[in-house]
Amino acid sequence: MIPIIDLQREYQALKTQIDQAVGRVLASGSYIGGPEVSALEAELSSYLGTPHVITVASGTDALCIALRAMGVGPGDEVITTPFTFIATVEAIQHAGARPVLVDIDPQTFNLEPAHLASALSERTRAILPVHLYGQPAPMREIRAFAQQHGLLILEDAAQAIGARYCDGEADRMAGNLGDAAGFSLYPTKNLGAYGDAGFITTSSPQIAEEARLLAAHGSKTRYHHIRPAGYTSRLDALQAAILRVKLPxxxxxxxxxxxxxxxxxxxxxxxxxxxxxxxxxxxxxxxxxxxxxxxxxxxxxxxxxxxxxxxxxxxxxxxxxxxxxxxxxxxxxxxxxxxxxxxxxxxxxxxxxxxxxxxxxxxxxxxxx
The missing domain is CATH 3.90.1150.10 (Aspartate Aminotransferase, domain 1)
Known part of the structure; x- marks a missing residue:
């Protein structure tokens, strides 16, 4: 059987480096956060050209925490696509908001901007386009609509690490096309961990700071909690070390x-x-x-x-x-x-x-x- 994906082949190609990275972490005694995670965040920031990368425990967490960090919550509506992995919709609900679904472009399978106006209401706070299958959504039109109506944009870039939007200006990486983005590092993704993992990107220092707080129990310093209903959503050092081998x-x-x-x-x-x-x-x-x-x-x-x-x-x-x-x-x-x-x-x-x-x-x- 020719498999749809072959993670064993990937591991064998990088076995020596991955085994060394895992051994390095095990010998360090530092397993949650720490220098491996900080280094991965810096390397992802450089690769994607975004000033802030916040690693979290999964792509689903990335979307949910990003929405909350952007200020989306109960009483708000978020416009998105129904043709996506269910985490897109789950994240909106976990943030306390209501998903409002609009149909897709049958060629790209991405959200069709022409339908946005029909979904707009007084409660609309954000648009959550999905870059499905690795192809960016039509962000020029989505951004124009969002700007016209004062809406936030969170990109679901779970499947799109390395994808680019080329619209005649400087090419921009997925993850740099809205107010924030959520990425998945699930093992089957183009860049995959050996377990669940994800990260948030944003150019906003305020969103980045809020996301870091929420991902660590609403805490900036240990045992001092300044945001309610935070999460245990930290990337472990083993995953970070493995991802650092793969990223180049x-x-x-x-x-x-x-x-x-x-x-x-x-x-x-x-x-x-x-x-x-x-x-x-x-x-x-x-x-x-x-x-x-x-x-x-x-x-x-x-x-x-x-x-x-x-x-x-x-x-x-x-x-x-x-x-x-x-x-x-x-x-x-x-x-x-x-x-x-x-x-x-x-x-x-x-x-x-x-x-x-x-x-x-x-x-x-x-x-x-």
Whole structure:
């Protein structure tokens, strides 16, 4: 079976350095925070070009803590997309606010800015666009709408570390396109820890300070708590040390993902609908996602032929049993249709060309091409 991702290959490629990093931390006796975490935050700040990086325990925590640090809370509404991992919506609710869902662009699967006006109310406080699959959302239009109406922007950049927004000005990294951003470092991400991890970026010293307080029990100094309802959301030194080994390889890994995407594009042209890259986007292909009305049959066929694949995501948020009060079925048709049609192919930087050809060949055989 050709797996959709191969974390064992990644580890073997960096085994010596990772083992040394883990041994260094174990010998240090410092396991929570400390110099490894501080160094990782500085290195992420340099890579992303953002002045403030706050590491936390997960991507979900990054979103929730960032919202609270931005001042979003009970009585507020946050506009977002239903076609995302559920953590996007969970974070809004954990902050005490109400998610308001708008439909997606069927080409990019990202939030469609033309729908923002219909979701605006007196309670709207922020917009939470998702850079889905590694492609930035249309931030020029989203930023213009937010500025016009005095709204905050929190980027869900969980899948987009290294993605860039190229709009004729200087290219900007995802994570620098709003008031703050939340990133995931879950093991399967383009930059992944060996456990849960995440971080927040912001250019605002006030948001950064508030996020650090909330992530550590509302405390700036030990046993002195100045914010209520804080979190235990600290990155441990082992994860930081492992991530520091991986970070210097991220650009080359993302470049390989883009190369694999081009090979898929060429091999599947005029066979099936392949991912659309927006003109402004430097897509880093966290997922390479096809769409076809024959999705379920294609998934089964690929499995029978030794090719892994996965559905991201089979249900939009408003059709999940826990969230059916957010919007009625049929009200977000593009998200609902995408959930029936999307299928992600194997995508990771250690995917061999021979395996790429096998994947392409299997998809082509299914469609009789």
């Amino acid at each position: 390889h991220l650009e080359s890994w993302n470049a390989r993902r883009r190369q694999i995407a081009r090979l898929y594009d060429e091999g599947l042209k005029n066979v099936v609908e392949t991912p659309y890259q927006a003109p402004y986007a430097h897509h880093i292909y966290h997922q390479y996602t096809l769409r076809t009305p024959e999705r379920d049959r294609l998934l089964a066929f690929l499995k029978e032929n030794g090719v892994g694949s996965s559905v991201h995501y089979p249900l939009p948020a408003h059709l999940q049993p826990a969230y059916r009060d957010l919007a009625p079925q049929g009200s977000l048709p593009e998200s609902e249709k995408a959930a029936r049609e999307v299928l992600s192919l194997p995508m990771h930087p250690f995917l061999e060309d021979a395996h790429i050809e096998q994947v392409i060949g299997a998809v082509r055989r299914f469609f009789g091409a």
